[in-house]
Amino acid sequence: MEQEQQLMRMEGTIEHLIYENKDTGYVVFEVNAGGELHVVTGVLGEVNVGESVTLYGHFENHPTHGPQFKATSCEASMPQDEAATLAYLSSGALPYIGPATAKKLVETFGADSLEVIANQPEKLTILRGITSDKAMAISNEFRRMFGVREAVAYLGRFGISPVRAVEVYRHLGPNTVEAIRQNPYLLCGEPLRLKFAQVDAIAAEMNLAQDGSLRLWAGILYVLRHNGGNGHTCLPRPQLLTTTAKFLKIGEDAIDRELDAAIAEGEVARYICEGREYLYLPDLLRAEQDIAARLWELTRYPATQPRDLEANIRALERAQGFAYAPEQRKAIETALCSNVMVLTGGPGTGKTTTVNAILALFQNQADRVALCAPTGRAAKRLSELTGQKAQTIHRLLEVDYDPQIHLLRFIHNEKNLLKCDVVVLDEMSMVDAKLFQSLLAALKHGCRIIMVGDADQLPSVGPGNILSEVIRSGVVPTVCLTRIFRQQHQSMIVENAHRIVHGLVPQRGDRNSDFFFLQASGLACQQLVCDLVATRLPKSYGLDPIRDIQVLCPTKIGPVGTAALNQRLQAMLNPPSPDKPQLEMAGQVFRLGDKVMQVRNNYLIPYERDGGEAGVGAFNGDLGVILGVDPGERALLVQMDDRKLVYTAENIPELEIAYAVTVHKSQGSEFAAVVIPVSDLPEKLCYRNLLYTGVTRAKRLCILAGRPDTVARMTENIRQNLRYSCLADLLRNGAKL
Numbered sequence: 001m002e003q004e005q006q007l008m009r010m011e012g013t014i015e016h017l018i019y020e021n022k023d024t025g026y027v028v029f030e031v032n033a034g035g036e037l038h039v040v041t042g043v044l045g046e047v048n049v050g051e052s053v054t055l056y057g058h059f060e061n062h063p064t065h066g067p068q069f070k071a072t073s074c075e076a077s078m079p080q081d082e083a084a085t086l087a088y089l090s091s092g093a094l095p096y097i098g099p100a101t102a103k104k105l106v107e108t109f110g111a112d113s114l115e116v117i118a119n120q121p122e123k124l125t126i127l128r129g130i131t132s133d134k135a136m137a138i139s140n141e142f143r144r145m146f147g148v149r150e151a152v153a154y155l156g157r158f159g160i161s162p163v164r165a166v167e168v169y170r171h172l173g174p175n176t177v178e179a180i181r182q183n184p185y186l187l188c189g190e191p192l193r194l195k196f197a198q199v200d201a202i203a204a205e206m207n208l209a210q211d212g213s214l215r216l217w218a219g220i221l222y223v224l225r226h227n228g229g230n231g232h233t234c235l236p237r238p239q240l241l242t243t244t245a246k247f248l249k250i251g252e253d254a255i256d257r258e259l260d261a262a263i264a265e266g267e268v269a270r271y272i273c274e275g276r277e278y279l280y281l282p283d284l285l286r287a288e289q290d291i292a293a294r295l296w297e298l299t300r301y302p303a304t305q306p307r308d309l310e311a312n313i314r315a316l317e318r319a320q321g322f323a324y325a326p327e328q329r330k331a332i333e334t335a336l337c338s339n340v341m342v343l344t345g346g347p348g349t350g351k352t353t354t355v356n357a358i359l360a361l362f363q364n365q366a367d368r369v370a371l372c373a374p375t376g377r378a379a380k381r382l383s384e385l386t387g388q389k390a391q392t393i394h395r396l397l398e399v400d401y402d403p404q405i406h407l408l409r410f411i412h413n414e415k416n417l418l419k420c421d422v423v424v425l426d427e428m429s430m431v432d433a434k435l436f437q438s439l440l441a442a443l444k445h446g447c448r449i450i451m452v453g454d455a456d457q458l459p460s461v462g463p464g465n466i467l468s469e470v471i472r473s474g475v476v477p478t479v480c481l482t483r484i485f486r487q488q489h490q491s492m493i494v495e496n497a498h499r500i501v502h503g504l505v506p507q508r509g510d511r512n513s514d515f516f517f518l519q520a521s522g523l524a525c526q527q528l529v530c531d532l533v534a535t536r537l538p539k540s541y542g543l544d545p546i547r548d549i550q551v552l553c554p555t556k557i558g559p560v561g562t563a564a565l566n567q568r569l570q571a572m573l574n575p576p577s578p579d580k581p582q583l584e585m586a587g588q589v590f591r592l593g594d595k596v597m598q599v600r601n602n603y604l605i606p607y608e609r610d611g612g613e614a615g616v617g618a619f620n621g622d623l624g625v626i627l628g629v630d631p632g633e634r635a636l637l638v639q640m641d642d643r644k645l646v647y648t649a650e651n652i653p654e655l656e657i658a659y660a661v662t663v664h665k666s667q668g669s670e671f672a673a674v675v676i677p678v679s680d681l682p683e684k685l686c687y688r689n690l691l692y693t694g695v696t697r698a699k700r701l702c703i704l705a706g707r708p709d710t711v712a713r714m715t716e717n718i719r720q721n722l723r724y725s726c727l728a729d730l731l732r733n734g735a736k737l
């Protein structure tokens with residue numbers, strides 16, 4: 001509706017600032033437009049009393065505040081005359097200038113006052129009380145404010161929102177507009193990441209050449225970053241050239257030349273592995289080099305050898321009533337006798353049993369053992385299985401997040417090391433290169449690390465294929481558990497998971513097993529999934545449809561994607577009712593009782609644990625249930641495990657209805673029952689470790705609903721397992737030194 005209304009233009013001077021939210025850029029102020037006062041609202045960035053503004057928007061009638069001008073954009077210029085200058089300076093917008101100093105300033109410099117502040121601050125010292133330090137502080141703040149306004153107005157012309165423009169300003173500083181004029185492609189780099197097409201439009205307006213160095217370098221870096229988003233830490237030279245040429249619609253030869261220049265300037269890093277050239281974003285090569293160097297060092301550092309190991313293992317065996325398999329024994333001995341190791345194996349192969357033995361034996365050897373995992377749910381599961389405290393890697397390292405520039409740092413790092421002597425890191429397959437680099441950097445000299453994971457799971461969301469590469473390198477002691485213990489208890493889930501890993505189509509199972517396949521496709525498959533979750537499984541197995549059953553989809557779209565299934569499941573499991581308040585936001589309806597998932601990391605959102613402990617942070621993949629809805633305040637109260645979080649309008653878009661979630665988002669979690677729709681999938685989503693990860697999320701029951709040919713295609717296809725990385729080679733080279 002809003003877009004259909006014709007935009008109105010309003011010019012005036014800001015008289016009074018009523019409300020301002022510096023984080024979101026939302027402001028409410030009064031404008032004097034030709035003698036008439038109007039209240040203006042909008043996300044316009046920083047504004048100040050006395051500024052002359054040109055606003056675009058429309059009038060609307062607010063239920064309590066009456067008529068207001070809702071502005072969609074605001075161009076501001078310096079206060080034009082003495083009166084506006086005085087109003088601006090008296091508003092307290094600049095440090096050390098109150099109404100009395102403002103008056104004296106305007107009396108002395110007249111309408112040139114702001115010009116003096118901006119460009120000749122030393123002149124201000126003729127006023128009593130203004131030292132040269134103060135004069136500089138005033139000048140700097142003034143230039144900052146107008147730099148922001150200038151950036152907002154300039155970028156606004158290209159459709160960039162004020163909030164994004166303020167972020168750009170924070171990153172580029174007072175000369176933002178000048179910097180963008182020199183190289184608009186700065187905007188699509190880190191950390192701003194504007195769309196390349198958007199920046200191309202700015203460059204086109206400046207008549208920059210399509211085949212100029214700025215654009216080609218930016219294109220090369222963009223392709224490397226984009227592939228980082230797909231998990232690759234690097235690309236072989238031919239792939240990088242072809243992809244960039246296609247993306248920029250420029251010949252490969254020109255890109256080849258610019259790539260060499262970018263390498264010479266250190267904008268792109270390269271590594272030669274087995275005669276092939278791999279190109280990296282410099283920070284990703286540094287991450288892999290750091291990881292390789294630290295792991296290699298750990299393999300060389302002498303480990304304290306435990307006494308009475310054999311006797312202690314036997315004592316454990318006696319206590320639990322079974323003997324460890326030879327592989328498990330080897331893993332236990334390796335963990336106790338070396339500084340670093342990988343423990344890997346599929347479901348039911350006894351990893352947890354082995355970890356518990358290792359922990360029991362370390363009790364006598366090491367003072368502090370830290371247990372961690374990459375996600376909250378994986379950490380919770382680790383804690384349940386070991387009976388010991390386990391936390392996320394982020395929590396262990398303690399996050400120090402700067403929301404102004406979206407910068408994530410850790411409090412524990414190479415300068416402030418963790419105190420622990422041993423780190424047990426579970427679900428290692430989900431750990432990406434940067435996070436692992438940070439963890440290793442924070443370990444004190446001689447701290448041992450035991451990495452536990454299943455290399456056949458989906459790899460990390462972020463760039464890197466750490467677990468597979470570390471295993472592939474052969475440098476780090478690795479024990480792979482292969483004997484399946486749980487099969488003894490007739491688990492077809494486990495058996496089929498192992499079949500999938502070996503490229504064999506899973507067995508269909510029947511109603512008496514914990515795994516079965518039901519054939520259906522398209523809308524019939526959607527109906528089948530909904531029936532299973534809402535009626536059939538709760539009736540036959542006594543499962544709670546919201547708490548116990550999770551639908552895991554390979555895709556978001558189509559009849560069996562998360563979007564369509566969530567809509568139907570929400571209507572069936574938690575239909576609207578007069579006693580269930582709800583609110584609509586970001587294209588979704590959130591209703592009391594709904595199951596929801598946090599879909600990105602938020603390091604600021606506050607929570608309170610059931611015991612009363614307070615903290616901050618909700619992480620990608622955290623699941624919860626809506627406990628309260630306040631439609632007036634546009635707020636939700638969400639219970640996530642033992643934490644209660646208040647979501648305001650600002651954070652609600654980070655939540656998604658979660659009766660059905662993607663397999664990717666389910667990594668590291670387990671559910672009593674899992675239903676996986678596998679019908680009519682696009683080719684690119686038919687791959688083995690997606691199916692494997694989905695199936696291995698099920699504890700008691702796993703149902704595949706879909707088409708046998710889709711399941712067969714998924715089982716066969718291992719293409720997606722390929723991730724470019726040179727970590728294995730870096731590790732081997734380190735070992736050769």
Ligand SMILES: Nc1ncnc2c1ncn2[C@@H]1O[C@H](COP(=O)(O)OP(=O)(O)OP(=O)(O)O)[C@@H](O)[C@H]1O
Pocket residue numbers: 322323324325328345346347348349350351352353354485486
């Ligand atoms: N040496 C052994 N002898 C007999 N039973 C064992 C042995 N090791 C493990 N088990 C049993 O096998 C089952 C699976 O073991 P465990 O939970 O340790 O495997 P896991 O690899 O951690 O599985 P998942 O990854 O699926 O959680 C458990 O019931 C465990 O008690």
